[in-house]
Amino acid sequence: MGRRSSHTPEELRELILEASTELISEGGLTGLSAREIARRINYSPGTLYNVFENLDDLVLTIEGRLIDGLAAELDKVPAQDSPMEQALAMGRAYLNYTSKKPKLWNLLFEHHLPAGREVPVWYQQKLDSVMQRVEAVVSPLMPRRSAEDVTRSAHVLWAGVHGITSLATADKLAVVTSEGAGPLVDLLISAYLQGINQSAKPAR
Amino acid sequence: MGRRSSHTPEELRELILEASTELISEGGLTGLSAREIARRINYSPGTLYNVFENLDDLVLTIEGRLIDGLAAELDKVPAQDSPMEQALAMGRAYLNYTSKKPKLWNLLFEHHLPAGREVPVWYQQKLDSVMQRVEAVVSPLMPRRSAEDVTRSAHVLWAGVHGITSLATADKLAVVTSEGAGPLVDLLISAYLQGINQSAKPAR
DNA sequence: ACCTGAACACCGTTCAAGT
DNA sequence: ACCTGAACACCGTTCAAGT
Numbered sequence: 001m002g003r004r005s006s007h008t009p010e011e012l013r014e015l016i017l018e019a020s021t022e023l024i025s026e027g028g029l030t031g032l033s034a035r036e037i038a039r040r041i042n043y044s045p046g047t048l049y050n051v052f053e054n055l056d057d058l059v060l061t062i063e064g065r066l067i068d069g070l071a072a073e074l075d076k077v078p079a080q081d082s083p084m085e086q087a088l089a090m091g092r093a094y095l096n097y098t099s100k101k102p103k104l105w106n107l108l109f110e111h112h113l114p115a116g117r118e119v120p121v122w123y124q125q126k127l128d129s130v131m132q133r134v135e136a137v138v139s140p141l142m143p144r145r146s147a148e149d150v151t152r153s154a155h156v157l158w159a160g161v162h163g164i165t166s167l168a169t170a171d172k173l174a175v176v177t178s179e180g181a182g183p184l185v186d187l188l189i190s191a192y193l194q195g196i197n198q199s200a201k202p203a204r
Numbered sequence: 205m206g207r208r209s210s211h212t213p214e215e216l217r218e219l220i221l222e223a224s225t226e227l228i229s230e231g232g233l234t235g236l237s238a239r240e241i242a243r244r245i246n247y248s249p250g251t252l253y254n255v256f257e258n259l260d261d262l263v264l265t266i267e268g269r270l271i272d273g274l275a276a277e278l279d280k281v282p283a284q285d286s287p288m289e290q291a292l293a294m295g296r297a298y299l300n301y302t303s304k305k306p307k308l309w310n311l312l313f314e315h316h317l318p319a320g321r322e323v324p325v326w327y328q329q330k331l332d333s334v335m336q337r338v339e340a341v342v343s344p345l346m347p348r349r350s351a352e353d354v355t356r357s358a359h360v361l362w363a364g365v366h367g368i369t370s371l372a373t374a375d376k377l378a379v380v381t382s383e384g385a386g387p388l389v390d391l392l393i394s395a396y397l398q399g400i401n402q403s404a405k406p407a408r
Numbered sequence: 409a410c411c412t413g414a415a416c417a418c419c420g421t422t423c424a425a426g427t
Numbered sequence: 428a429c430c431t432g433a434a435c436a437c438c439g440t441t442c443a444a445g446t
Contacts, residue, residue, distance in 0.1 A: 030316070033438065035437085112234070152391055155368075155371075158367075158371075161367070162370070163364050166366070166367065166370070167359075184356060184359055184360050188396065191357075191395075191399035191400040194398075194399035198398060239418085239420080247430075253422075259420070
């Protein structure tokens with residue numbers, strides 16, 4: 001049939017990403033399908049594969065944007081506050097950002113690449129950039145610790161906050177839901193950061 | 205065609221669950237398909253639906269068994285040790301149990317029921333039973349706190365350990381992988397439990 | 409150059425028909 | 428009573444053919 005579209009390549013790309021984001025926001029990763037995207041934007045399924053390698057590629061692109069969005073939110077945390085206040089503010093920023101479209105954010109953890117495929121470099125870099133922001137805030141709170149320990153703590157907090165929001169989202173593991181994730185995230189951050197300071201190197 | 209099988213209903217049920225467990229262990233939730241199960245056990249796809257309502261029902265059954273298995277492992281933690289030692293031991297037991305078949309354990313967090321469907325009661329009860337074991341160990345470590353605070357802390361630790369192992373498993377979020385989950389779990393548990401004791405009620 | 413749509417190899421689930 | 432397998436409504440991805 002040939003060209004029929006009134007869209008530039010960039011527009012088409014955005015169209016696809018928008019439709020995909022919407023589908024995921026509504027139904028999670030399960031709600032996404034190449035054919036349904038095509039239907040919504042009025043193109044044939046084949047067209048998607050001119051723009052993206054495959055669905056994994058498309059999803060990875062969306063994930064990248066989500067991470068960028070979080071990074072931007074974390075940057076808004078006032079730098080003049082005390083480190084502990086900044087840490088708590090980051091936790092709340094994470095929660096605030098991710099809870100708008102929980103299923104969309106959950107993409108980062110639901111989506112697994114097929115065995116063998118590695119995450120692209122740019123993806124890892126985006127993630128590292130977020131981790132660095134966390135480290136920067138955690139670091140002054142553990143002055144006697146090595147850089148490795150700071151990194152470890154940043155990872156623990158990142159994973160912990162993820163764990164809490166993830167369980168809160170999954171209505172299935174509703175153990176947590178009853179109280180909402182907010183207080184739990186506060187609790188994790190404040191208790192952890194106080195504990196890390198006052199303890200000798202933990203056993204092991 | 206009619207009956208052809210040499211299996212009792214119970215045997216057939218186990219056959220299905222075994223094949224499913226194997227498929228998930230290898231390829232995660234994505235690796236599971238009704239038709240592939242049927243192929244492996246030499247039945248037609250339709251037969252699965254005599255035994256289970258649908259794939260969600262089947263998966264939920266597997267999840268239940270996984271939770272039971274974890275509960276059994278947690279019960280092995282020596283009760284005469286100090287509470288802090290018990291808490292750390294539980295963390296390691298979790299890690300040990302779940303890291304044997306990471307993709308299988310990940311099922312608990314990858315699998316979401318379709319919108320509207322609630323988790324069955326027996327499932328919630330199994331989960332509660334695990335949470336109670338955690339609370340029992342955490343409780344003596346925070347003597348001045350209310351029962352609600354103890355529950356909150358158990359949730360925080362459960363979610364935190366889940367978060368760490370989950371990120372460690374997803375090769376995608378390989379930030380954590382480099383060091384292995386073990387030290388991070390230890391760190392989370394020891395720092396958090398020390399922090400919770402020495403702080404006043406956290407700000408908020 | 410760009411897009412289509414048929415084609416291929418898959419899905420989950422149902423249910424009439426067979427033994 | 429139990430099981431089959433065709434049928435229905437879906438998938439992701441490719442690629443010859445069309446404009």
